[in-house]
Amino acid sequence: MIFWEIAKRNIRINVLRSSLAMLGIVIGVVAIASMGILGNSLVASVADSLSSVGDSVIVTPYSGGGGQGFSSAGSSDSLKITDQNFQQIKRVVAPNVAIPVYQTAEHMKIGVGGDDIVAVIYGLPSEDVPDLLKLQDGVYNNGNSGCLIGPTFAKDHNLKVGSRISIGTDGEKGTLRVTGIIEERGMSFDISTDSAVVVTKEWFENTYNRNADYDEVVVKVKNGDTAGMKTAIENQLNKRKDQKIVTVMDSKATLATIYSTFGMVTTFVTAIGGISMVVAGVSIFNVMMMSVTERIKEIGIMRSIGTQKKEVMSMFIYEAAIIGVVGSTIGGVLSVMAGYAISALVLNTTKHLFTVANALSVAEGMGFGIMICLACGLYPAWRAANLNPIDALRHE
Numbered sequence: 305m306i307f308w309e310i311a312k313r314n315i316r317i318n319v320l321r322s323s324l325a326m327l328g329i330v331i332g333v334v335a336i337a338s339m340g341i342l343g344n345s346l347v348a349s350v351a352d353s354l355s356s357v358g359d360s361v362i363v364t365p366y367s368g369g370g371g372q373g374f375s376s377a378g379s380s381d382s383l384k385i386t387d388q389n390f391q392q393i394k395r396v397v398a399p400n401v402a403i404p405v406y407q408t409a410e411h412m413k414i415g416v417g418g419d420d421i422v423a424v425i426y427g428l429p430s431e432d433v434p435d436l437l438k439l440q441d442g443v444y445n446n447g448n449s450g451c452l453i454g455p456t457f458a459k460d461h462n463l464k465v466g467s468r469i470s471i472g473t474d475g476e477k478g479t480l481r482v483t484g485i486i487e488e489r490g491m492s493f494d495i496s497t498d499s500a501v502v503v504t505k506e507w508f509e510n511t512y513n514r515n516a517d518y519d520e521v522v523v524k525v526k527n528g529d530t531a532g533m534k535t536a537i538e539n540q541l542n543k544r545k546d547q548k549i550v551t552v553m554d555s556k557a558t559l560a561t562i563y564s565t566f567g568m569v570t571t572f573v574t575a576i577g578g579i580s581m582v583v584a585g586v587s588i589f590n591v592m593m594m595s596v597t598e599r600i601k602e603i604g605i606m607r608s609i610g611t612q613k614k615e616v617m618s619m620f621i622y623e624a625a626i627i628g629v630v631g632s633t634i635g636g637v638l639s640v641m642a643g644y645a646i647s648a649l650v651l652n653t654t655k656h657l658f659t660v661a662n663a664l665s666v667a668e669g670m671g672f673g674i675m676i677c678l679a680c681g682l683y684p685a686w687r688a689a690n691l692n693p694i695d696a697l698r699h700e
Contacts, residue, residue, distance in 0.1 A: 311622035314595060325591045326631035328584030329677060333635025333669040334642055335577030340665025341643030341657065343570025347563060348656035360555040361523040361533045362494050363393060366548040387516030389541060389549060396540045397523045397533055403432040404518040405495060406508045410477070412501070413470040414461045420473060423457065424500040427508025435524050437497060441465055442484030448507040450483040454498040458485050469501065477511050493555045494522040530556040574665075578672070585676040592624060592684035603688055604696025617689035624681025625674070632673035636666050 315322045365383035385393075385404075394402045406427030411420055428436065430446050437452065442465040445452055453463060463469075463482055471477040486497050509515060525533050534554040541549045596603075603616060643662065647654045656662075
């Protein structure tokens with residue numbers, strides 16, 4: 305196609321000017337695509353960190369004021385969920401599993417002569433642990449002399465199955481043997497076990513003189529209707545408008561809110577990147593207008609020998625398209641490299657880089673770059689096509 309060749313020739317003749325115009329498109333594509341990659345990777349990283357907690361409803365004591373639904377055993381100013389409250393929850397959520405949870409922070413020593421550390425201890429019913437926690441090594445603890453530990457806790461203190469932990473400042477609360485190491489759960493709405501120790505409910509009650517005054521209750525919802533379960537629990541326990549007993553959190557709704565927030569942040573930073581693309585569009589428009597001005601006489605000659613308006617117009621559209629396609633392609637390649645660097649620096653991982661969402665971000669950036677070039681080339685092309693041939697031939 306002769307007009308395609310003429311467009312390429314003009315770019316070669318004005319290579320510096322065309323390259324600078326392409327550079328603006330490259331920067332715009334990189335800004336849009338790399339911000340999209342960062343946002344998508346951040347959402348994926350958070351999803352991994354939150355683990356599989358979208359099927360839980362977490363019930364905690366209402367902290368807005370004390371009332372008849374609470375017991376203060378174990379601490380004079382700390383509110384608890386009583387066994388009566390727990391039984392109500394259990395009946396409401398059946399046949400789903402309601403798991404009562406004890407929690408405290410405790411001093412402990414690892415091995416003989418080990419340093420004194422402080423870690424969280426959770427007390428859970430032995431029969432309910434498999435519904436809440438999965439193991440990466442060892443077996444579940446069914447006796448009062450054993451415990452489970454989180455993977456971070458095991459790594460930090462060089463522990464393995466069979467290791468022993470002395471509980472209490474001087475080991476006065478006894479020694480526990482590690483029977484299993486829990487799979488990594490990351491951040492969690494219910495219990496955060498990665499750096500914690502999990503013991504049996506009976507051991508916790510005997511050691512800390514606790515008797516069914518729970519710190520929280522975790523409900524594992526099998527049918528996925530966490531919102532309905534949340535409402536049912538609130539209707540049962542918070543009947544009186546002037547006195548709330550529990551606070552109920554729907555993990556699925558909370559996850560949706562988190563994802564929505566990250567989505568808005570991603571859109572915002574991508575829009576900021578789009579500003580550079582608009583600036584690049586102004587540069588493309590300027591380059592195309594200069595190209596038309598410099599070639600007025602050439603256009604006049606072409607029109608005088610029978611070249612149609614649409615052919616003249618296509619010649620300039622081709623020129624804008626070449627700048628857009630080449631600039632956007634280079635920008636797409638560089639955006640993947642930029643996304644890799646940003647993910648490595650900000651998230652310390654690149655495992656979420658090569659995903660469909662990130663590929664779409666790159667494609668969107670490239671597509672936007674090409675559309676900007678074509679849009680900014682339309683008016684100059686139209687102006688060139690509609691020049692009066694006689695006036696164009698007289699142009700000096």
